[in-house]
Amino acid sequence: MTFKEDPRAIRTQEMLKEALLTLLQEGHSLHQISIQTLTQKAKLNRTTFYLHYQNINELKEHLINDILQALTDKIEALNSIFDRNRKEHLIQLLDYLVEQRNSILALVQFEQVEQHLLLLMKDLIVNRRSQSKNIGRKIIVDPDIKTASIVGIIMWWLKDGLHLDSAYIAEQINLMYRS
Template identity: 90%
Template structure:
């Protein structure tokens, strides 16, 4: 069993990631967070931190990569899904984003999440267009514009639109998607 597979290691890394997210959600910027403040929040000591990470930026990268990997998997699943199940998978993606809302909004300040979402959604749109059976159909909306609008809707929803459920947002995105 390697160090990364050890349940204690996984638990410690999760405690450090949770502490970082909590501090970010409380309004601290990354440069305001010290190892001392972070380990105090995680109820761990500095030596434990340095057994897992070299610095706070490395911890942030691991945390961001965890979320990006799940987003990548969920969006790539949408690429191979055809119309019959597409809305259900989109709802699952939106439910995941809603579940991770606080984490995503805390990490948006680093721009990686939003840029990655833009990249994944554009790839999804272009792939879906290339797979479309309507080969003769005129494409009206540029993929960059469509991608930006979809991500804009999702980010607005996560920040201010929680009075609308994921099913409604998925339906609205599907309406935009078809144009």
């Protein structure tokens, strides 16, 4: 017999995650957020919170896992693409990151978010290099350095560079890091 979660429970969990994300986006640090503040923001009561989570850290972990899973799915999809449309797929990833900008910037304060992004991008770079037609070519830039550079560019862009569109950023990344 398979277990199917109650849609009301799923909706309540989403309301709590959204409330936490909103509070983080408003500039509250995690240790400043009380269960009372969180449940008021979600328009729920404290008892409802404790039916789903033991504490705010557990809620934070679920929120981060949801966002990281979506990000993982997007970046891993790029691993299977080895055609001439790489730039288009990079633009789609960058567009997705812009859509998720507020969430990413609110959660980047938690080290695991940036570490996860670094690991995903490094896997993408290493995979692309292993699939490259230039197998015999000498690798000049270490994957860790290349990864840190790309993630740094993306984070700068999300924080301060949105006056530049995703196509421009994709072109700059392609020019800097052809491999």
